[in-house]
Amino acid sequence: MTTPFLKIEGIRKEYGPVVAVQDVNLEVERGEFLTFLGPSGSGKSTTLYILAGFDNPTRGDIKLNGKTLLATPSQKRNIGMVFQRYTLFPHLSVGDNIAFPLKVRRLPKHQIDAKVKEMLRLVRLEGFEDRKPAQMSGGQQQRVALARALAYDPPVLLMDEPLSALDKKLREEIQHEIRRIHQQTEVTILYVTHDQEEALRLSDRIAVFSKGVIDQIGTGPELYANPATRFVAQFIGDSDFLPCQMLHSANGRATVSVGGAVFSDVPLHETGKSEGAALMLRPERLSLTREPLQQRLAATVSDITFLGNNVHVATSTLSGDPLSVRLPFGHPAISGLSRGDSVWLGFEAASAHVFN
Amino acid sequence: MPSFVALPEVATVKRREFRSTLPALLFLALFFVVPVIALLLRSVLEPQPGLQNYVELLGSSTYLKVFFNTFMVSAVVTIVSLTIGFPVAWTLAIMPSRWAAIVFAILLLSMWTNLLARTYAWMVLLQRTGLINKMLMGMGLIDKPLALVNNLTGVTIGMTYIMLPFIILPLYGTIRKIDPAILQAAALCGANRWQALTRVLLPLTVPGMAAGALMVFVMSLGYFVTPALLGGTSNMMLAELIAQFVQSLVNWGMGGAAALVLLVVTLALYAVQLRIVGNESEGGR
Ligand SMILES: Nc1ncnc2c1ncn2[C@@H]1O[C@H](COP(=O)(O)OP(=O)(O)OP(=O)(O)O)[C@@H](O)[C@H]1O
Ligand SMILES: [Mg+2]
Numbered sequence: 001m002t003t004p005f006l007k008i009e010g011i012r013k014e015y016g017p018v019v020a021v022q023d024v025n026l027e028v029e030r031g032e033f034l035t036f037l038g039p040s041g042s043g044k045s046t047t048l049y050i051l052a053g054f055d056n057p058t059r060g061d062i063k064l065n066g067k068t069l070l071a072t073p074s075q076k077r078n079i080g081m082v083f084q085r086y087t088l089f090p091h092l093s094v095g096d097n098i099a100f101p102l103k104v105r106r107l108p109k110h111q112i113d114a115k116v117k118e119m120l121r122l123v124r125l126e127g128f129e130d131r132k133p134a135q136m137s138g139g140q141q142q143r144v145a146l147a148r149a150l151a152y153d154p155p156v157l158l159m160d161e162p163l164s165a166l167d168k169k170l171r172e173e174i175q176h177e178i179r180r181i182h183q184q185t186e187v188t189i190l191y192v193t194h195d196q197e198e199a200l201r202l203s204d205r206i207a208v209f210s211k212g213v214i215d216q217i218g219t220g221p222e223l224y225a226n227p228a229t230r231f232v233a234q235f236i237g238d239s240d241f242l243p244c245q246m247l248h249s250a251n252g253r254a255t256v257s258v259g260g261a262v263f264s265d266v267p268l269h270e271t272g273k274s275e276g277a278a279l280m281l282r283p284e285r286l287s288l289t290r291e292p293l294q295q296r297l298a299a300t301v302s303d304i305t306f307l308g309n310n311v312h313v314a315t316s317t318l319s320g321d322p323l324s325v326r327l328p329f330g331h332p333a334i335s336g337l338s339r340g341d342s343v344w345l346g347f348e349a350a351s352a353h354v355f356n
Numbered sequence: 357m358p359s360f361v362a363l364p365e366v367a368t369v370k371r372r373e374f375r376s377t378l379p380a381l382l383f384l385a386l387f388f389v390v391p392v393i394a395l396l397l398r399s400v401l402e403p404q405p406g407l408q409n410y411v412e413l414l415g416s417s418t419y420l421k422v423f424f425n426t427f428m429v430s431a432v433v434t435i436v437s438l439t440i441g442f443p444v445a446w447t448l449a450i451m452p453s454r455w456a457a458i459v460f461a462i463l464l465l466s467m468w469t470n471l472l473a474r475t476y477a478w479m480v481l482l483q484r485t486g487l488i489n490k491m492l493m494g495m496g497l498i499d500k501p502l503a504l505v506n507n508l509t510g511v512t513i514g515m516t517y518i519m520l521p522f523i524i525l526p527l528y529g530t531i532r533k534i535d536p537a538i539l540q541a542a543a544l545c546g547a548n549r550w551q552a553l554t555r556v557l558l559p560l561t562v563p564g565m566a567a568g569a570l571m572v573f574v575m576s577l578g579y580f581v582t583p584a585l586l587g588g589t590s591n592m593m594l595a596e597l598i599a600q601f602v603q604s605l606v607n608w609g610m611g612g613a614a615a616l617v618l619l620v621v622t623l624a625l626y627a628v629q630l631r632i633v634g635n636e637s638e639g640g641r
Contacts, residue, residue, distance in 0.1 A: 101545035
């Protein structure tokens with residue numbers, strides 16, 4: 001059995017009565033791009049800060065190549081980090097910022113100069129070395145911060161919502177840069193975001209955080225196709241939940257009844273929570289007809305929104321639960337459709353999930 | 357380099373701003389500029405027209421000694437205040453805010469206590485049979501009392517105490533404004549405590565230190581009460597000299613000349629400070 005590159009073992013962090021991180025377990029492969037995705041306050045930053053050594057966990061351990069990191073202070077961990085806020089040293093030029101970690105390591109000058117050049121090329125900011133951070137845009141500053149964090153070849157790079165202060169277009173541009181840099185340097189990256197699109201675009205695997213624990217870890221497609229919890233289903237992709245009645249269950253498949261219709265062979269997830277059974281449906285996996293058909297859910301159109309390529313049809317089932325459908329623009333089923341019309345919605349059993 | 361080519365709208369705004377500051381300017385002219393001009397006039401007109409007051413002031417070794425004392429004491433007070441003030445401001449900035457509030461209350465209370473009372477208190481502490489000499493002798497560090505008062509040592513100690521808050525308060529503000537994440541970044545970059553202090557923290561506090569230091573230095577140059585009470589008769593400071601000219605000798609010409617030399621030095625220092633700090637903030641933030 002090989003030891004994992006980076007292992008987080010049962011981390012718990014309490015701040016007085018507040019439990020910031022409940023119990024986080026995680027194994028990361030060398031060179032992997034892993035994203036912590038979760039809502040505000042779910043413990044993503046706290047976990048990252050423990051890795052950085054700014055905080056010690058109340059319980060648990062972190063191991064790099066099988067050796068614990070907890071006894072090593074931040075400045076000796078050799079870990080790189082890009083922060084949410086701009087943390088370039090304002091009194092130093094771009095070049096001196098990137099050189100900073102090398103100067104404190106007392107590397108010879110020619111080596112430092114060469115590395116600074118290499119890093120500026122990596123983040124595509126050649127010619128900017130004499131600028132002060134205040135003379136750079138937010139996106140440029142974060143690229144310099146990335147260069148500074150990578151200058152000392154850290155085994156792990158931590159990024160805590162580095163793009164959240166940037167506008168959407170710039171964010172996408174730098175996401176591309178980050179992907180390219182990850183491929184080029186093969187550094188292991190732990191990335192925090194609460195933007196699912198960003199997580200899906202960047203990561204090899206995503207760890208979905210909820211209330212201080214990781215609900216599920218997997219690739220984007222895995223999480224989308226096979227969410228382990230209602231929370232993950234809600235967080236990755238769009239979804240609606242309809243209360244349903246369990247008729248039968250076996251081998252991870254369920255037969256449920258919703259609004260008079262019966263659906264069998266739907267993938268079943270036992271969550272152990274007593275919220276009652278719910279059928280999860282994704283808007284892009286639903287089909288819509290104007291005539292009543294067998295095995296369909298009757299609903300009334302409550303709103304129609306044009307979204308470029310797609311048209312979003314908001315409906316309300318007979319029991320009053322909202323259910324959305326997304327169809328390509330120009331789809332025959334929606335021509336002439338208007339608010340208040342009756343529609344019938346169908347889906348393939350395998351695209352739905354029952355959470356019980 | 358400041359730009360003098362203002363856009364039209366900016367110019368209009370500036371003009372409007374100027375108009376609204378007019379009453380303040382008039383007030384300053386009346387209560388500040390007019391007396392200074394009166395003093396200037398007396399210094400070149402009394403006892404007869406000419407620069408003889410300035411020649412005498414800058415030509416005599418007695419008076420030059422006073423200038424030297426003044427700059428010396430002010431410089432030492434500034435340096436000692438910075439040396440003590442920085443760690444205090446730093447501690448205040450990182451301590452829990454409830455504790456910091458208590459320390460600030462004490463600091464402000466001392467600032468609001470009557471200056472004379474505080475200075476007399478130092479006199480009692482510093483005198484030959486005072487607490488400090490008794491303690492030092494009790495510990496066996498010295499065997500006869502040190503002359504801590506009625507000389508420039510006393511003046512320096514007393515003034516440092518008075519000036520400390522003027523260093524601590526602006527420095528505290530500067531340190532509080534530094535994002536802790538910048539220091540965390542420095543740590544992850546591999547900087548140990550000393551490197552983080554000297555390469556990141558200190559450079560970032562330079563504007564605060566410069567502001568505090570200038571204020572203390574300038575205030576010290578013209579300070580009267582503490583030198584008058586804690587100083588000796590042989591080593592005078594400038595404010596005492598001015599008081600002597602005007603009160604004892606009723607020589608307004610010499611008094612005015614001394615005051616104006618002080619004012620010119622102060623303004624020159626202020627200009628230097630503006631240059632340094634101005635450049636700093638232009639490139640820095
Ligand atoms: N120093 C602290 N003292 C007290 N509570 C804290 C501290 N740091 C974090 N917490 C609490 O711990 C919880 C998790 O915080 P954390 O910053 O890890 O969340 P996050 O997932 O990064 O959220 P966000 O997306 O908003 O950054 C929050 O409820 C937060 O209020
Ligand atoms: Mg966070």
